[in-house]
Amino acid sequence: MTVKKSNPTLTLMATVSAAVLVVANISSLNVALPELSRELGASQSDVQWMVDIYAFFLASLLLPAGALGDKFGRRSMLLIGVTILGIANGATLFTEHLDFIEPDKARLVIAFRALSGIGAAFIFPATLSTITTTLPPDKKERGVAIWTASVFFGGLSGVLLSGALIENYSWESVFFVMSILSAFILILCWVCLPNSSSPDGSNLDPFGALLSLFAIGGIVFAIMEGPIKGWSSDLILYSFTAGGISLISFVLWELKTKKPLLDVRVFRDRSVRSGSFSLLVQFTVAFGFFFVAVQFLAYVLGYGPLDTGLSFLPTALGLFPASLLAIPLTKRLGFRVVGFAGLCFLGASLYMGTRFGTDTNFYDFALIAIIYGAGIGLASPPATEILVSSLPSEKQGVASALNDLLRELGAVIGIAIAGSMFNSGYRSSIDTLKEFPDEILQLAKETPALAPQLATSLDTSMNQFLYEVTASVARGWSNSLWALFFIVAGGAICFIIWAPGKRSESKSSSKKKQFVSGLLYREVTTYVEIEGGKRRDRIRVTQKRFSEE
Incomplete structure (x- = not known):
């Protein structure tokens, strides 16, 4: 293994900045979608794919990209990824001049978002694996905790930045600022990052990489498109089937080959299994909550893009202190206790949120945001630390990619479940409104954003109509949070059963066996x-x- 000498503080700053860039590129687009739809004449399907295609390529390419970083240098792969991401964001600004390639501007934006996802796949695993392979042992655990907190901070900062830009400029400003940030972070990483690699100990495993691509791609596509196409549609069933067969083939191949991309035998370890499961549950709940919270803040509390972004800041009050305490507490109390406590905090915040209605205020939301942040902060760092420490140093790119993959899968699942439950609750509530014209109700069912425009045609009942739409959004929010609550409750029960206790951890670490x-x-x-x-x-x-x- 080769490692270039570096400053640990600068290394951590550069890797965290790159990780924030990846996540901010996901969340920043959410606020810009309404204006993108209006300006480009994009359909609802186009708008959905502007978000989904980034996550699709990011999740599908994580494992191969992590292996390439192990083989050829994690710094090199990260720089390539930041360059691709910056070029893709910059190119989006010139869609109106690229009509000779594709006259449909919305499709050009989708294509450039796909390119951004490819770049992000090279960046994300290289950030965490650089921390775990180059930082001194006494600083590694704190570095993992800070990286974990930064991933959530990236989501918050993306919404906040995008909201401020959209309120003052056009949708192009979001991509312009992201391209400028990419250039700055490229220089920062070029100067500050050491290039660590393990060319002899790493395995590219081309066939395993191809199987992982089909497996993850098929499953992620089915989860993304299921709420739109219908879970029983032929396309979704074929995608699930192809992804499932590819996943089974991937596991069998990795067990058979002498140089696997991901040694799946690592999941024999109870800590690894429970840590992976915990990460999947956390991010399913986290991104599902984030997805419906944006709509609740916009349509129930009436916040604009900037105020919506600012409303998530209380999350940091719980997130950062809990993240710094999580690993020291894990050493003292054990992974089972700390991880279970984190999931319980998440469950408590969701249960409190289910009781929100049209009379909810910002202070109510801020309280559950703090508890929600504390839950993520307690549960995520020790799960990440256990996962990346389960593989040797020459496989840290793959270990980091596995950690990132669980996060991305959780995000996709969470948005799909929360979105489906929100739409179901909102539309069923609209269907109960019989005192308004049917044609207006049918349009209102498509999106609550049309409510103010539709209300202008109702002279005497305009205020009542707006109130009922707001109440329907609150009903959709409540449905979503109940679904997420049951997920985290079931996850917490399974975690407390599967996770190793303090005694078994101490016993395992004290025995010097093979x-x-x-x-x-x-x-x-x-x-x-x-x-x-x-x-x-x-x-x-x-x-x-x-x-x-």
């Missing part, structure tokens, strides 16, 4: 080259790698 975390390893001696300004040092390192025997 079985570590339930897996068989062998000791291998390698050499690390540290390049300074005037000299190059070569030191001997003993590592543990998974044994084939």
